[in-house]
Structures are given as structure tokens and as C-alpha cells.
Amino acid sequence: xxxxxxxxxxxxxxxxxxxxxxxxxxxxxxxxxxxxxxxxxxxxxxxxxxxxxxxxxxxxxxxxxxxxxxxxxxxxxxxxxxxxxxxxxxxxxxxxxxxxxxxxxxxxxxxxxxxxxxxxxxxxxxxxxxxxxxxxxxxxxxxxxxxxxxxxxxxxxxxxxxxxxxxxxxxxxxxxxxxxxxxxxxxxxxxxxxxxxxxxxxxxxxxxxxxxxxxxxxxxxxxxxxxxxxxxxxxxxxxxxxxxxxxxxxxxxxxxxxxxxxxxxxxxxxxxxxxxxxxxxxxxxxxxxxxxxxxxxxxxxxxxxxxxxxxxxxxxxxxxxxxxxxxxxxxxxxxxxxxxxxxxxxxxxxxxxxxxxxxxxxxxxxxxxxxxxxxxxxxxxxxxxxxxxxxxxxxxxxxxxxxxxxxxxxxxxxxxxxxxxxxxxxxxxxxxxxxxxxxxxxxxxxxxxxxxxxxxxxxxxxxxxxxxxxxxxxxxxxxxxxxxxxxxxxxxxxxxxxxxxxxxxxxxxxxxxxxxxxxxxxxxxxxxxxxxxxxxxxxxxxxxxxxxxxxxxxxxxxxxxxxxxxxxxxxxxxxxxxxxxxxxxxxxxxxxxxxxxxxxxxxxxxxxxxxxxxxxxxxxxxxxxxxxxxxxxxxxxxxxxxxxxxxxxxxxxxxxxxxxxxxxxxxxxxxxxxxxxxxxxxxxxxxxxxxxxxxxxxxxxxxxxxxxxxxxxxxxxxxxxxxxxxxxxxxxxxxxxxxxxxxxxxxxxxxxxxxxxxxxxx
Amino acid sequence: xxxxxxxxxxxxxxxxxxxxxxxxxxxxxxxxxxxxxxxxxxxxxxxxxxxxxxxx
Numbered sequence: 001x002x003x004x005x006x007x008x009x010x011x012x013x014x015x016x017x018x019x020x021x022x023x024x025x026x027x028x029x030x031x032x033x034x035x036x037x038x039x040x041x042x043x044x045x046x047x048x049x050x051x052x053x054x055x056x057x058x059x060x061x062x063x064x065x066x067x068x069x070x071x072x073x074x075x076x077x078x079x080x081x082x083x084x085x086x087x088x089x090x091x092x093x094x095x096x097x098x099x100x101x102x103x104x105x106x107x108x109x110x111x112x113x114x115x116x117x118x119x120x121x122x123x124x125x126x127x128x129x130x131x132x133x134x135x136x137x138x139x140x141x142x143x144x145x146x147x148x149x150x151x152x153x154x155x156x157x158x159x160x161x162x163x164x165x166x167x168x169x170x171x172x173x174x175x176x177x178x179x180x181x182x183x184x185x186x187x188x189x190x191x192x193x194x195x196x197x198x199x200x201x202x203x204x205x206x207x208x209x210x211x212x213x214x215x216x217x218x219x220x221x222x223x224x225x226x227x228x229x230x231x232x233x234x235x236x237x238x239x240x241x242x243x244x245x246x247x248x249x250x251x252x253x254x255x256x257x258x259x260x261x262x263x264x265x266x267x268x269x270x271x272x273x274x275x276x277x278x279x280x281x282x283x284x285x286x287x288x289x290x291x292x293x294x295x296x297x298x299x300x301x302x303x304x305x306x307x308x309x310x311x312x313x314x315x316x317x318x319x320x321x322x323x324x325x326x327x328x329x330x331x332x333x334x335x336x337x338x339x340x341x342x343x344x345x346x347x348x349x350x351x352x353x354x355x356x357x358x359x360x361x362x363x364x365x366x367x368x369x370x371x372x373x374x375x376x377x378x379x380x381x382x383x384x385x386x387x388x389x390x391x392x393x394x395x396x397x398x399x400x401x402x403x404x405x406x407x408x409x410x411x412x413x414x415x416x417x418x419x420x421x422x423x424x425x426x427x428x429x430x431x432x433x434x435x436x437x438x439x440x441x442x443x444x445x446x447x448x449x450x451x452x453x454x455x456x457x458x459x460x461x462x463x464x465x466x467x468x469x470x471x472x473x474x475x476x477x478x479x480x481x482x483x484x485x486x487x488x489x490x491x492x493x494x495x496x497x498x499x500x501x502x503x504x505x506x507x508x509x510x511x512x513x514x515x516x517x518x519x520x521x522x523x524x525x526x527x528x529x530x531x532x533x534x535x536x537x538x539x540x541x542x543x544x545x546x547x548x549x550x551x552x553x554x555x556x557x558x559x560x561x562x563x564x565x566x567x568x569x570x571x572x573x574x575x576x577x578x579x580x581x582x583x584x585x586x587x588x589x590x591x592x593x594x595x596x597x598x599x600x601x602x603x604x605x606x607x608x609x610x611x612x613x614x615x616x617x618x619x620x621x622x623x624x625x626x627x628x629x630x631x632x633x634x635x636x637x638x639x640x641x642x643x644x645x646x647x648x649x650x651x652x653x654x655x656x657x658x659x660x661x662x663x664x665x666x667x668x669x670x671x672x673x674x675x676x677x678x679x680x681x682x683x684x685x686x687x688x689x690x691x692x693x694x695x696x697x698x699x700x701x702x703x704x705x706x707x708x709x710x711x712x713x714x715x716x717x718x719x720x721x722x723x724x725x726x727x728x729x730x731x732x733x734x735x736x737x738x739x740x741x742x743x744x745x746x747x748x749x750x751x752x753x754x755x756x757x758x759x760x761x762x
Numbered sequence: 763x764x765x766x767x768x769x770x771x772x773x774x775x776x777x778x779x780x781x782x783x784x785x786x787x788x789x790x791x792x793x794x795x796x797x798x799x800x801x802x803x804x805x806x807x808x809x810x811x812x813x814x815x816x817x818x
Contacts, residue, residue, distance in 0.1 A: 240791050244776065363792065364779045367772040395780040399796035402788040418786040428785075445801055603800075637800060638775040644802075718773065 001306055002057035003293055005259040006050055006064045007272060010038045010082060011073040012264045016103050017140035020169060022197040023069065028275035028282065034265045037074050042266040043082045045288040047089040049262075053293040054093045061095035066120070067261075067272070072106040076114060083118045099123060099164055103137070104152035105145050112159055121164035124153055126186075128168055128179030135171055153186050165190035172211040176218040183230070190231045193219070195251065195328075197276040200335035200345050213352035220357060238357045241324040251329040252350075254322070256306035260296055262288060268296045271305065273331035281334075304340070305330050313341045321354040366392045366638055373635075377725025379673040380573045381631055386580035389634035390433075393605040396637055397432045400441035404451055407444070412471055413455030416462060424465035431461045434483040435584050435607035436536035442603045443536070450476055452495075459498040459505070460485050466503045473498045477535035479516075480507065486517040487533035519553050521585060523564035529584045530556055531607065537586045540599035540609040545587040555612070556587060562616035563623065570681050574624045574674065581606055582627055598622040600629035621678050628671040641666060641722050646714030653701045653750065656757035662714045665705055666723070672702045673726055680733055696738045696746035701753075702730055 012034045014021070023031055038046075054062060064086055071079065083098065090096045100115065104124040115122060126149050127133045134144045156163040166188040168179065183191050195212060198204040208214065220235055228235075237247040247253025250271070261269040261282065266289055269282040284299045296302060309317055312327045319325065327333060328344025335342050344350060368376075372385040381389075405414045421428045431437065437457060443449030452474035460482040462469035473480050475490035480498075482488075488496070488507055497508040507513050519530045531537055532548050548556070568575045583606035590611050591597045596618055597611040608626040613619040635641070642663045649659035652668045660668065676698040683691030709715060709723050738746075777799065778792040 236791075239789075243778070243791055243795055245791060245794065366775040366777045366779050368775065370771050370773055373773045391781065392775070392777060392779075395777060396796060396800060398780045398783070398785060398788060399793045400800065402785060402793045403797045406790070406793065418784070421785045442801060445797065446803075638777055639773060 001256055001258055001297065002053060002059060003258050003260045003297060004059060004062050006046075006062065007067045007259065007261040008038065008043075008046060008064060008082070009068060009261060009263045010043075010066050010071045010079065011069040012036055013073060014068060014070040014103070015073060015105060015139070016070070016137055016145055018103075018136045018138070020136045020171070020196050022273060022276050026197060026202070026276040027278045029279060030263075030275075030283070031069070034263055036069075036264065037078065038082070038264040038266075040078070040081060042264070042288065043085055045266060046262045047085045049288050049293050050086075051089045051093055054090060056294070059094050061097060062090065063097040063099070064090075066098075066100040068101075069264075070103055070106070071100055072102050072111060076110055079111075080114050083114065083120060087118055097121075101125070101167065102152075103145065104149040107152035107155060109155065112155055112162060115162050116159060120162070122156055122162050123164040123167055123192075124149065124156065125167045125169070126150075126153065126183065127171065128174055129182035132171065132174035132179045132182070135174065136169070150186075153188075157187060160189075163189055165192065167192045167194060169194045169196055170212060170215060171196070172205075172207065172215045176215045177222055180219045180222055184226075188230060190233055192233050192249070195332070195346050195349075197273050197329075197331060198345050199277055199332060200342060201278075202276065203345050210349050210352045212346060212349040213356070216349075216353050217356050220353075220360070224360070235357065238324050238354050239361060241326075242354070242358050242361075244323075247324075247326065252324060253326040254308045255326070256308060257302070257330070258306075260293065260302070268293075270299070270301045271330060273329055274301075276331050277334040277340075278336075281331075313343060315343050316347075319343075319351070321351055321358070324354045324358075325350045366395060368635070368638060373722070374725060376631060376635060377722040378729045379628070379670065379677065379726060380577065382576040383580040386577040386631065389631060389638075390581055390605065392638050393438070393634060394429065394433065397438050397441065400438055400445065401432065401454075401457075404441050404444045404449075404454060408451045408454075411451070411454060413452070413458045416469055416471055417454065417458035420458065420461045420465055420467060424461070424467060427465035427467075428461045430464055431457055431483050433583070433606070434534075435601075435604035436531075436534045436539075437483055438605065439536045439539050439601065439603040449536075450474055453481075455498075456480065456482055459500065462500045463503060463505045467500065468502075469498070469500045470508075471498050472496070477538070479533060479535060480513070481534055481536075483534065484518065484529075486515060488513040488515050516547055521557055521560040523561040524568065526564055526579050526582070528560075528582055531584045531586045537604075537607070537609070539601045539604060540586065540588065542591070542597050542599055542609065542611070543589040544609065545589050548587060552587075556585070559613060559616050559619055560585065563613075563619035566616055566620045567624065571620070571624060571678060573677075574627070577631065578623065578627055581630060582608060582623065584608070585610060587612070596622060598626050600626040600633070602629075602633045605630060605634055617682065621675065621682075624674050624678055625671050628674045629667055632667055632670045635722075636663065639718055640716050641719030643714045643716060643719075646712065648712055648714055650705070650708045650712070651754070651757060652705065653753045653757075656753055657760050659761075662709070662712055666709060666719070669702055669705045669709060669723075669726060672698050672705075673730060676702055676730065676733060680736070683738075692738055692742035693745045693749070695733075696742045697749050699730065699733050700746060701750060703727075703734060706730065 012031045013036045098120045100120055101123045127137055130146045133146045137145045166183050170193055196204055223232055233248050237249050237252045241247050241253050246255055261272050263269055267287045268284045274282040284296055286296050316322050316327045328346055328350055332344040332346055333340045333342045372388050375381045375385050440449050440453055444451050453476055455471050456473045459471050459473050472495050475494050478490050479487035480490050480496050496510045499506055499508045516533050520527050521530050537544050586609035588597050588609050588611040599609045610622050646662050650665045652660040652665055654668050679691050679695035683695050706727050780788055
């Protein structure tokens with residue numbers, strides 16, 4: 001693994017004499033024999049080594065921390081030269097995240113000018129309020145450092161772009177509430193609470209067995225009660241790792257270390273914190289003048305910190321919180337005799353803290369009743385089953401919307417929407433349930449959408465809520481679309497001011513804009529939106545129809561009502577699910593070569609797009625077919641049925657142009673289970689001539705594809721269970737008699753499809 | 763009957779239920795978890811590593 005984090009010890013001495021400092025007050029005393037300051041020559045070699053490492057490993061970004069001792073003791077001139085060398089040597093090769101960690105006492109405007117010029121962010125060590133800070137962070141003569149540090153932080157607050165955060169070493173003798181509030185009052189972008197470095201040989205001062213956990217829990221409670229306004233890296237890391245995400249700090253989690261330290265004399269060292277273990281613990285025996293960083297990366301000490309779970313002792317490996325704790329900071333595991341093969345000396349604290357936070361923040365997750373999963377895997381699913389899927393889709397859309405907002409600067413749209421969300425949740429839910437809200441959000445997150453449309457969503461919610469609102473909305477593809485309501489023609493305008501009150505609305509600056517309200521298709525027990533206004537409906541892989549004339553809409557109404565009657569009478573097993581989940585029908589343009597066209601889009605739950613069908617039976621088939629994709633897509637949003645790392649490609653007779661990935665094959669199987677069922681019933685209707693052949697064809701082809709799924713080795717256990725459900729439904733149909741003529745025609749078609757597929761692949 | 767033969771009554775998902783969480787309170791963790799699931803390609807792929815933080 002290449003290094004991506006580099007700690008440069010630019011000065012090995014310090015102007016404070018903190019009695020808890022791991023550099024001077026613990027086992028390793030190597031600072032005594034090192035030059036006080038990193039020379040320009042050593043700095044140049046360090047930059048050269050990092051640059052060659054970046055080039056040889058193709059690194060897109062590296063992080064460099066200027067550290068000490070106290071790095072500002074290097075002075076403005078030397079530090080300026082080093083920073084310029086780093087920017088010059090690495091700037092053209094990769095993104096460089098450059099930071100300095102300082103005790104703050106020397107941080108003046110001149111340093112800040114320098115850091116501003118070179119985009120260097122500053123972290124300051126501060127242990128809390130005056131009493132807490134002065135417990136340890138004093139000058140050698142006993143004077144307090146507090147006022148000077150606070151002045152430095154105030155300077156940083158005036159240049160927020162340089163303010164990286166505060167680092168607080170814990171002393172459980174301090175009042176945790178006072179410490180947290182003092183730090184939070186300085187509005188740091190991030191706070192690090194650091195356990196004082198200790199080992200089993202030299203354990204921390206501890207009045208009770210879990211004093212550090214108790215101290216941190218008190219802060220966690222305040223932090224939570226006050227809205228988690230200040231990011232606290234330790235708490236965030238526990239929350240993240242508890243839900244499977246990576247840790248944000250080296251002191252927690254199982255992530256491998258990719259950090260190396262370069263000392264003032266050019267020697268490479270492992271983690272700085274190892275200085276607390278024993279004399280010489282961080283040493284590698286390598287230095288910048290003769291050794292490249294690949295040599296350091298091969299060092300056994302470095303490799304030992306990259307082993308994840310496998311690198312931990314048996315006690316840690318068996319611990320239920322190991323994915324959050326990660327064994328704690330490597331240095332804290334040390335004990336003479338067993339080395340680092342121990343739990344952290346803070347193990348009891350970490351266990352208590354992590355367990356507490358997990359219990360305190362347990363969030364409910366979605367689940368699918370086993371009976372629902374069984375019904376869906378059989379190819380069906382009633383109203384309740386589909387409602388369960390729809391409920392999870394609401395979660396998806398809320399998360400995606402929050403994701404869009406997180407990538408943008410806060411907007412009036414977000415402000416209005418969150419206000420309505422608090423006051424008129426039903427109205428917001430109704431708008432967010434519109435299928436293409438998710439498609440829009442996905443486009444934004446893929447950098448292809450217009451984030452300004454968030455105001456249109458908020459505006460539509462305001463209208464539905466009957467709220468008073470005024471907001472600038474955005475034209476997308478020539479319309480000011482208001483989801484669930486309709487669209488104004490935009491002409492050449494790109495924005496317009498929507499005014500809403502009591503459910504009425506207008507465009508203040510475009511009073512003459514033509515309004516196209518949404519229309520609905522209704523049938524016995526079912527009403528769906530005839531969606532021909534939303535610009536985000538263009539996601540179905542087929543050209544969508546433009547705004548329909550009244551005659552065209554009336555034609556859709558007639559065929560839809562008849563198709564639905566047919567589904568209810570002849571295919572009732574699908575009707576219930578469709579009634580609960582089908583909300584939107586998007587008309588497509590008729591295919592250029594004739595025939596039928598239909599589509600479901602993964603990011604538009606509830607919508608089916610269809611070209612004008614030849615007859616009601618065709619529409620019934622296409623609705624049933626496409627809604628299978630809608631259901632399965634929603635299942636896949638919740639659980640893994642296929643191994644995402646599986647790379648196999650498979651022949652699918654329904655998509656002959658190219659072999660399909662496993663999940664796409666599963667989608668096709670699921671849809672064609674319903675297609676088979678449709679023709680199984682329809683073949684007995686005399687008016688459907690090809691029904692028998694279609695039944696014979698698709699039952700065989702679906703069965704073969706199920707065999708491919710089973711043999712792929714790419715299904716998860718749940719996926720295998722799901723496919724078993726499909727197979728159980730299909731198997732009896734394979735025994736139903738069909739005429740020899742139909743069987744032969746089906747076999748011929750199957751053969752022709754294979755040949756077509758082979759020809760297309762050549 | 764072996765206890766392990768018993769059928770689960772619920773199939774769990776790791777998707778946090780956000781339906782009752784106000785939009786303004788959706789946490790980064792839950793949001794990212796869902797986006798990672800729905801759109802894995804949109805999150806910058808990066809090898810997760812231990813992030814340095816050390817006071818001086």
C-alpha cells in the first residue's frame with residue numbers, strides 16, 4: 001500500500017513544556033539527538049521522495065502535515081521555503097492537502113498570510129477551558145499558554161478558510177462539559193478528542209476503570225443534545241463504523257495505516273505515537289537521502305499496521321465492537337513481552353463508549369417481512385407487499401434529496417422544503433413520492449442534473465400544503481415543472497418567480513405562461529398520472545411523447561380502462577400489487593419500426609413508460625411486465641440478491657444485442673415469469689393466436705435463464721432463495737400441455753434468437 | 763427441529779429508515795450509506811485508511 005499521509009517534523013523542539021507531551025515525556029527520547037530544525041536540503045529531499053512516490057503509484061491526492069515539536073519555531077522564512085517547495089514539487093502531480101499542527105502560541109498574522117498564500121490549513125492544540133488547558137499546556141517556567149492560544153484561534157476564526165480544527169488531549173480530571181463548551185464556543189470546523197498516549201507498561205492515570213469512557217460519554221450527551229453542531233471526529237467515527245462506513249481517525253477502525261513520518265534529520269519513522277512504547281519504537285533505519293518511500297512501505301512495522309482484523313490479538317478479533325474500535329491506537333496496545341499483540345490499554349473505555357453510543361443512536365432500519373419476500377419471489381406481491389417496497393422508496397428519496405443539498409450551497413429551495421417538511425409533512429411526502437424526483441436527484445448526484453429544480457419540488461409542496469410561499473423556480477427542458485401538478489411553458493425564460501397561497505399559484509413575472517396541468521387515467525379501483533410534463537421522465541431509453549392533445553389523452557384513457565379491466569379479470573394475482581404501486585404512466589413515441597415499446601426505470605419507482613399499444617391486451621401485458629421490474633428494483637434497493645463483485649455475463653433471449661450482467665439477467669427472468677404467466681392465461685382466448693407459442697417460448701427461456709442464475713455462483717444466499725421462489729412458480733407451468741405445433745414454433749423462435757444474438761456479438 | 767431451521771420472520775435491510783426523520787436532520791452517515799447503495803459510482807472511490815490526528 002502506498003503512503004498518502006506524510007508528517008514532516010519541521011522543528012523538533014517546542015516553546016511549551018506540556019507535561020503530557022508524547023514527544024519529550026515518554027519512552028522514546030530520540031529528539032535529543034536530532035537537529036532542532038529540518039534543513040532546506042532535507043526538506044528538498046523529503047519533497048523529492050514524496051513526489052517520486054506520487055508518480056510511481058499514480059496517487060491523485062496526498063496529505064502533508066507540518067508537525068513538531070512546534071513547527072512554527074522553524075520561522076516564517078524557512079517554513080515559507082518548505083511550503084513553496086511542497087507546492088512546487090507536488091502541485092503539478094497531485095492534489096495536495098497541506099496542513100500544519102501547532103500549539104498556536106506563535107501563530108501571528110504573518111504566518112497566516114503565508115498559510116493563506118499557499119492554502120495551508122491550521123489545526124491548533126487546545127485542551128479546553130483555561131483550567132483544563134493550563135493543567136498541562138504551560139511554558140517551562142510555569143506560565144499559562146491559554147491567552148496566546150485563544151488569540152491565535154481568534155485570528156483563525158477571522159480566516160475560516162484556514163481553520164482546520166482543535167485538538168484536545170483528554171484529562172479526566174477536567175470538567176468534560178466545560179471542556180466541550182469552551183472548544184465549541186470557538187466554532188472549530190472539527191474537534192479531535194485524543195486519549196493521552198499510554199501503554200500497558202505505562203498506563204494512563206485512571207481514577208475509575210472506565211474514567212475515559214465516562215468522561216467522553218458526558219460530552220457525547222451534550223454534543224447530541226445541542227444538535228451535534230461541532231463535528232467531533234471520535235464520535236463521528238464511532239457512528240460511521242457502527243454502520244459499516246470507514247473511520248475518520250487513526251485511533252479507531254480497522255483501516256490500514258498509510259502514514260509515514262519524516263524527522264528533522266530526514267529519517268523515516270512509523271507512527272509518531274509509537275514514541276510512547278519504548279526507545280526507538282518508531283524507527284525504521286531508513287532516511288530520505290538514500291531510501292525511497294517504497295522501501296519504508298516494506299518495513300515490517302509499517303506492514304503490521306495494515307493488517308486490519310487479521311493484525312489484532314484474539315481478544316480483539318472476538319470483540320463485538322472491533323469494527324469500530326479496531327483495537328484502538330496501535331501504540332496503546334504495547335506491553336513488554338507481548339509487544340503490540342494486546343488489546344488497547346484503553347480497551348475497557350473504548351468498549352464502554354462504543355457500546356453506549358451504539359445503543360444511544362440505534363436507528364431503525366427497513367426490513368421486508370419474510371412472507372412479503374416469499375410473495376415477491378414467487379413473482380407476485382399484493383397491496384401490502386408493494387406498500388412495504390414503496391415505504392422504503394420514501395427513505396431513498398429523502399436520502400438522495402439530502403445528498404443533493406449536501407453537494408450544493410444551501411438554497412432557498414432547501415430552506416422552503418425543510419420548513420414544509422416540518423409543518424406539512426403529508427404535502428412534502430406526496431411530492432417526494434412522485435417517481436421522477438428520484439431520477440432528478442440521481443442526475444444531480446451524477447453531475448447531470450439541475451440542482452435549481454429543488455425549488456420546483458419545494459414550490460410544488462407549498463402549493464399542495466396550501467402554504468404561502470414565493471420562490472424562484474428553474475426551467476428544465478423548456479418547462480417550469482411542478483412535480484405532481486404540471487408544467488408552465490417557459491419559452492426563453494430560465495427562471496421564474498412562483499407565488500403560492502392557499503393552494504393557488506402563478507408565475508409572478510410570467511403571467512401569460514401557458515399551464516399544462518397533469519391529467520389522470522382512471523379505471524375501476526385505480527387512478528394513475530398520465531405523465532407528459534416532467535422533463536425527468538426522459539430516462540426510459542425510448543423517446544417520450546410530448547404533451548398529448550386532448551384526443552390522444554382520451555385514447556389513452558380508453559385503452560387503459562380496458563387493459564385494467566382485463567388485468568383484474570384474467571390476471572388478478574398482479575392486480576393487487578399494481579393497484580398499490582403503479583402511480584404513473586408515461587406515454588412514449590411509437591417505435592420507428594412499429595411494434596410495441598415499454599420501459600421501467602430503476603430510479604422511477606411507480607412509473608411505467610409505454611408506447612401507444614396495439615390493443616388493451618398488449619397494454620395489460622406491458623404493464624404487468626414492466627411492473628415486475630419496478631418491484632424487483634425496489635427489492636434490490638433494500639437487499640443484495642447478487643454479489644456486486646460478480647462479473648459474469650449471460651445470454652438473455654429477451655435482450656439479444658449483448659450478454660447481460662447477473663442482476664440484469666435476474667430482472668429479465670422476473671419480468672418473463674410474468675410474461676409467461678400472462679400468455680399461460682391468454683392462450684386459451686381464441687382471439688390471441690400466438691398465445692400458445694408465446695407461452696411455450698417464454699416458459700422454456702425463463703427456465704433456462706433460471707438455470708444460468710443458479711449455476712452462476714453469483715447469487716447471495718437471499719438471491720438464491722429469491723430465485724427458488726421464481727422457480728417454484730414456473731415449474732408447474734413447464735408440465736402444462738401445449739400443442740406440438742406450438743412447441744415446435746417456440747423452439748424455432750428460441751433457436752432464431754440465439755442465432756441473432758450470436759450474429760450481433762460477432 | 764433445529765433452531766436454525768426456523769424461518770426468519772423479517773428479512774433485514776441495512777437501509778436506515780428515514781421516513782420519520784426530518785429532512786434537515788438526515789445524518790451524513792445515513793445519507794451516504796443509502797447513496798453508496800443506490801449510486802455506488804457517485805462516491806469517490808478511495809481506499810479507506812487510518813487518518814492521522816495527533817496533538818502537539
